[in-house]
Each structure stands twice: as structure tokens, then as C-alpha cells.
Amino acid sequence: MLSMIIMEVCAVLLLVLGLFLKKGKGLMLLAGYNTMSKEERDLIDKRELSKAAGNLMFRAALALALLGLTIYFKLSWGTIILMVILIADPIILSVRMSAKMPKTTSRGGIIVALVFTAVTFIFVGGLLFYGEKEPxxxxxxxxxxxxxxxxxxxxxxxxxxxxxxxxxxxxxxxxxxxxxxxxxxxxxxxxxxxxxxxxxxxxxxxxxxxxxxxxxxxxxxxxxxxxxxxxxxxxxxxxxxxxxxx
Structure with a gap:
């Protein structure tokens, strides 16, 4: 029950963050964007970035809410599928948005954030897989x-x-x-x-x-x-x- 409550609370927080991002607020919270110079940020379509980041938060909120339910009801395959979605979705979006940025824009921050996110989720996913495996x-x-x-x-x-x-x-x-x-x-x-x-x-x-x-x-x-x-x-x-x- 505690795991489900934590997931649902996190889902609500992501939903609120998504609403702010959709309105063009909070872009400085995005890894990569917040390390760019003012000149580089001026080259980016902030409206498109806000929309993409906001929609990502909405999808993550839905996935976390469902993840809480699959954990509570012990639906192992559902949990694994949702973990894959939570890992893949931000990676795909980061690659897509990075490709649209002007070549003069530094992509180092986005790449670092992408690698860190992927490693973190892979570690957590591996730990869960190893822990659930019968001895x-x-x-x-x-x-x-x-x-x-x-x-x-x-x-x-x-x-x-x-x-x-x-x-x-x-x-x-x-x-x-x-x-x-x-x-x-x-x-x-x-x-x-x-x-x-x-x-x-x-x-x-x-x-x-x-x-x-x-x-x-x-x-x-x-x-x-x-x-x-x-x-x-x-x-x-x-x-x-x-x-x-x-």
C-alpha cells in the first residue's frame, strides 16, 4: 500500500509540473536547457519545447499512477512494461528535441542528463529483476x-x-x-x-x-x-x- 501511495503522490506532482511546463513556465528546470547561454536559448522554439516537456510529464504521471496499481495488485508484467515506458519515453524525446536544436547549441548537458537518466533506470530495473527472480x-x-x-x-x-x-x-x-x-x-x-x-x-x-x-x-x-x-x-x-x- 505504501508503494502505491508514493507512486500516486509522485504522479500528482508530475501532473502539476506538466501543467506549468505547458504554460511555458519552469523551463529552467530542464537539464541541458538550464546550462545553455542566453544566446543559445534564444535560438530554441520555447513554445514547442514547453509543449513537448509538458506532455512528457503528463505521460510520466499516467505511467507512475498505473505503476502504483500494478505494484499493489502484484501484476509483474504490467510493472515491467511501465518501467520500460518510463525509461524509453524521456530518452526518445531527448534525442528528438536534440536533433531539432540549432547546430550552434550545446548539447552536452542534454547528453549527460540522458545518460544519467538511462543508467539510473537501468540500475533500478536490474535491481527489481534480480530481486524478483526466485532463488x-x-x-x-x-x-x-x-x-x-x-x-x-x-x-x-x-x-x-x-x-x-x-x-x-x-x-x-x-x-x-x-x-x-x-x-x-x-x-x-x-x-x-x-x-x-x-x-x-x-x-x-x-x-x-x-x-x-x-x-x-x-x-x-x-x-x-x-x-x-x-x-x-x-x-x-x-x-x-x-x-x-x-
């Missing part, structure tokens, strides 16, 4: 390897018990995130502090059940679940067959 669990002769965000290796000697709980982590109570990831599609990864479970390490889809519980001797207990409950059950059976629990 890959590999079992060797003497340890379990959980690959992915906050992944680790767990020696068999550190495992005291393995259980399958017929509840989701949402039912058990994930608690407060202390050093972890909480994504838009029920993905919880990393370190959490739960009033009921204590300090735990999660690799779960919070609404998915059952949940695999790996109790450890010296570190936080691990809770793991996949979106497909049958996959979680299969992993449990595989671990029960190879891990010599105490």
Missing part, C-alpha cells in the same frame, strides 16, 4: 547452496532440522525488514526480524505455501518458498533424503 537451490555432498539475492551456502553440519510448514510467511508473520528486499510481487529476501519467528533469513513468496523451514545451529533460521508450492514440496523431500539432521 536457485543446489545440493552438493555436504552443503546447500542458495543462489540469488542474499544467497549463501549452508553446511549440513549447521542444520539441526528441516520442516515443511503448511502456511505462508504472510500467515507466519515476516516482521520487520532489517537488511533485505521487499519487492512488488510478494518477494521477500534477506534478513527480517519477526515477533513470532525471531531473526530470520527469508527467500520466499510471502503469500505462497507451504514454506520450507531450515533450522540452523549458529545462524538465523532460513524460510524458503516458491510461487509453485509443488516445487517447495519437492525441494523438501530432496533435502530430507540427503541432509543428516540431528
Amino acid at each position: 536457485v537451490v543446489k545440493i552438493s555432498d555436504n552443503q546447500i547452496r542458495i543462489a540469488g539475492m542474499y544467497g549463501l551456502s549452508v553446511d549440513f553440519s549447521d542444520i539441526s532440522s528441516i520442516s515443511l510448514i503448511e502456511k505462508s510467511v504472510a500467515d507466519l508473520g515476516a516482521g520487520r525488514r532489517t537488511n533485505g528486499y521487499g519487492g512488488f510481487s510478494e518477494s521477500l529476501k534477506g534478513h527480517f526480524d519477526s515477533p513470532d519467528l525471531g531473526k530470520v533469513l527469508l527467500f520466499v513468496k510471502s503469500g505462497a505455501s507451504p514454506t520450507l523451514w531450515i533450522e540452523r545451529e549458529s545462524q538465523e533460521d532460513i524460510y524458503l518458498s516458491f510461487k509453485d508450492g509443488e516445487k517447495t514440496k519437492s525441494l523438501y523431500q530432496e533435502l530430507k533424503g540427503v541432509v543428516p539432521v540431528k
Whole structure:
């Protein structure tokens, strides 16, 4: 809910900014334009620039508003599509507007802003993709390897018990995130502090059940679940067959 509220508030702010830009106000807020000399700015069609920038803010406001809804309703593909739109739209507009500028106009500021925006959105998009990806669990002769965000290796000697709980982590109570990831599609990864479970390490889809519980001797207990409950059950059976629990 908090993510949706933040997105909707940002959408409203972008809508207001778009209205100002459409009226020819606030052009100095635009990267590239604000670094030009007065002579260079005089060569630009400010009316066209205001219209283009204002329309960009309107489209971004709509995309952010929809993004808040896709995050809230856990529509992963919708979220990815909207992220692509938010990345591509300003880049396309910057290239188009830069091509229309007089050759005497400095384009360095626009290029820097373009690169910075692209890198920022690519980083955020990559982080979301990596965080939402389900962990890959590999079992060797003497340890379990959980690959992915906050992944680790767990020696068999550190495992005291393995259980399958017929509840989701949402039912058990994930608690407060202390050093972890909480994504838009029920993905919880990393370190959490739960009033009921204590300090735990999660690799779960919070609404998915059952949940695999790996109790450890010296570190936080691990809770793991996949979106497909049958996959979680299969992993449990595989671990029960190879891990010599105490």
C-alpha cells in the first residue's frame, strides 16, 4: 500500500509540473536547457519545447499512477512494461528535441542528463529483476547452496532440522525488514526480524505455501518458498533424503 501511495503522490506532482511546463513556465528546470547561454536559448522554439516537456510529464504521471496499481495488485508484467515506458519515453524525446536544436547549441548537458537518466533506470530495473527472480537451490555432498539475492551456502553440519510448514510467511508473520528486499510481487529476501519467528533469513513468496523451514545451529533460521508450492514440496523431500539432521 505504501508503494502505491508514493507512486500516486509522485504522479500528482508530475501532473502539476506538466501543467506549468505547458504554460511555458519552469523551463529552467530542464537539464541541458538550464546550462545553455542566453544566446543559445534564444535560438530554441520555447513554445514547442514547453509543449513537448509538458506532455512528457503528463505521460510520466499516467505511467507512475498505473505503476502504483500494478505494484499493489502484484501484476509483474504490467510493472515491467511501465518501467520500460518510463525509461524509453524521456530518452526518445531527448534525442528528438536534440536533433531539432540549432547546430550552434550545446548539447552536452542534454547528453549527460540522458545518460544519467538511462543508467539510473537501468540500475533500478536490474535491481527489481534480480530481486524478483526466485532463488536457485543446489545440493552438493555436504552443503546447500542458495543462489540469488542474499544467497549463501549452508553446511549440513549447521542444520539441526528441516520442516515443511503448511502456511505462508504472510500467515507466519515476516516482521520487520532489517537488511533485505521487499519487492512488488510478494518477494521477500534477506534478513527480517519477526515477533513470532525471531531473526530470520527469508527467500520466499510471502503469500505462497507451504514454506520450507531450515533450522540452523549458529545462524538465523532460513524460510524458503516458491510461487509453485509443488516445487517447495519437492525441494523438501530432496533435502530430507540427503541432509543428516540431528
